[in-house]
Amino acid sequence: MSHQFTISYAKESDHNDALHIYREQFYIPLLNNKHAIYFLGNSLGLQPKTTQDEVLKIMEAWANFGVEGFFMGKEPWLNYHKKITPLLCDIVGAKEQELVTMNHLTVNLHLLMISFYQPTKNRYKIICEAKAFPSDQYAFQSQVKLHGYKIEDAIIEVHPKEGTEIITTADIIATIEQHKDTVAMVLFSGLNYYTGQVFDMPAITEAAHNAGAYAGFDLAHAAGNVELQLHNWNVDFACWCNYKYLNSGPGAIAGAFINEKHLQNKKLKRLEGWWGNDVANRFKMENSFTPSPNAEAWQMSTAPMLLLASHKASMDIFKQAGFKNLLSKSKLLSDYLFFVLNEINQPEKRFTILTPRNSNERGCQVSLSVFKNAKAVFDELLPNGIFADWREPNVIRVAPVPLYNSFEEIFTFAATLKQILKKY
Template sequence: MIYQNSLDSARWLDSKDPLASMRERFCHPVIKGKPVLYFTGNSLGLQPKAVKDHIETELTEWANWGVEGHFHSKNPWYSYHELLTPASARLVGGKAHEVVCMNSLTTNLHLLFVSFYRPTATRFKILCEGKAFPSDRYLLETQVQFHGLRPEEAIIEIFPRDGEHCLRQEDIEAAIREHGDELALLFLGGVNYFTGQWFDLAALTAVAHEVGAFAGFDLAHAVGNLPMALHEWQVDFAAWCSYKYLNASAGNVGGVFIHERHGLDPDTFRFGGWWGHDKENRFKMESGFSPILGAEGWQLSNAPVLGMAALKASLELFDEAGMAALRAKSLALTGYLEFVFNDVVEQFPGIGLEIITPADPAQRGCQLSVRLKGTDRRLFDALTEAGVIADFREPDVIRLAPVPLYNSFEDIYRFGVVLTSVLRQLEVAA
């Protein structure tokens, strides 16, 4: 696609966008009386306007039914999580019985490690990417300690080569094979939160299985961002949150995928809870945990309905738009941001800014991470003050995420105008 850094060009691109009307289905923040340019859907997605009605429906049902709402409300609460399953399964490319929405992300990962990290004296190592999200790092540290192991011996971190920002596929695969006899688990973020790099999960899973290890992924920055086919890729397990690209409110319910070869096997060990127990006998209150077959067997407690109502509103928009169309727009929108950013930065050679996200669109979603080389956090603060809501990660990276559901090409052009103004001010100040 040929881009031009002009308002007319941006508006022309918006006029050709089949998803342009989706933007009006979201609430757009106004901060200090001024509409902002919102590029941080990779941290917290915007609120779909339908969320209010979905939650008010459940509040009304609660008011009218009380406890009887579990079985007699419009959307019975005892099975509310099942309403989220089909759309969630489509998003990650799983079968319905391989997916369930429950708990929160790191809680779910700890529960999945109960099943998939069962170290032995000879096979006990976990391979992960360096600069994993801190919660994942703490997860790994405490999991290996729980099994009486030392993190420095059990956790293998793989880092980019000197002078590079992203991992090379061949280096990850080589590390898997190098530690193969000792490797219990490959565990990566599907999209690295810091650089925005999207890993080839199918290929990595195949190599992990080749050496006898499980493959699991944190999909917090991948779900709702990139098309996936977890069942086809033979991924053993995955988990995700719903408040980033899934726009379901801060800290809301997460989701898990468990491949059917594990989920349909009642001998796959997992912790028990009454919502994971055989549905036909759940309310008999008897001893003896008998897990539901499939991912539902990993549930512990009944559904947090108000949070799930917000997720339901967002998932309906994903079904309406379709991941293929969202990915197509994401490629164009992120490409335009890259073009506008580079066009602006070239005008200020004395201020070094560098995109560290892969230039290959096949290795990224809708995030560009920018390293501040010739300036400091003052640039981020100035952008914020000028109405650009982005995200800063220590020590020197700004993350920008143009989300295809609600960002426009004009948003990106206007970001370029603000960036030009801010860089000019910094240049003068220097």
């Protein structure tokens, strides 16, 4: 059935959507006593209704057992993470031993760079995308300075061609080849936060390895959003936050991946803490570190149980829905969003879509570059019950996610945007 820019078509699409029932498992924000249209899953996912129950279980165990909650009760905290790790395998395409849930995204990025950015006199450069998320840029710059190199020499940014916001895979590979004798690490986003472009991670990884460099990715906007096969792509390391598409709460605990080929590499440097010590002798309190035989060796501090509980609540829903099913629905939602935006952008073009149209190069997010009065247009959305995102100088980002957004919401957003654009 061809797309139609009608409310009846949108409602019928929702009726035929087997995953539509999962919307009821989330709290939808209210504006003016009506459910708002929340297209901000790319910034903070909505709260599952089960989150409070999962957190309360930890609170009750704390009340009943105190510190012995790590060892007593129905779900001792010491092994709680083992309920989460298997649920992440399909989402990021990894083996259990390659995954660890810990810290926050930028902390994990720094810890992984301690291991994988070990510059030498000849190899010291980091290749990344231009307009990477600022926190990544700060991490790159501080690591380079920590090792005594100049930012302008050690950090190589790959830019889009003039007149576009999209960085081609060919340009990325050409840049890696150009610096093949001096590059130490290639570190890209999985999905660029500004444009919504998904990078060709397997091609970038292969090019990095061919140049003798490590390949890593910040998956903040990719994890839970697009298909990932970190192990099969031979990625060296990756990290991500869990508060966006993975709905684990503001400031949620984050995740990291270390390819199994590196887990037993004793030459690989690492900052270490007691929670990374092998659990078999962790509580012997010895002064020599025996690393866990898996990615958990990168853990440093005691597991934050309340954050883990919040994370588990969302992971359980992903398991119920099936990640492949969610990816299929995400593509349908995104295709419809592109269609309705094209419909309202005629006959006079009022905006351009920065996000690639090829479904293999995008996830949930679509970024609009509005030609005139962009901020005024954006400011009209919230009073009309629509949560969206603003990025300077003129970009509106929207991200309909498959767990709780609908085709009807996409239609309503487009119809509302059409009326707003007429005013400006």
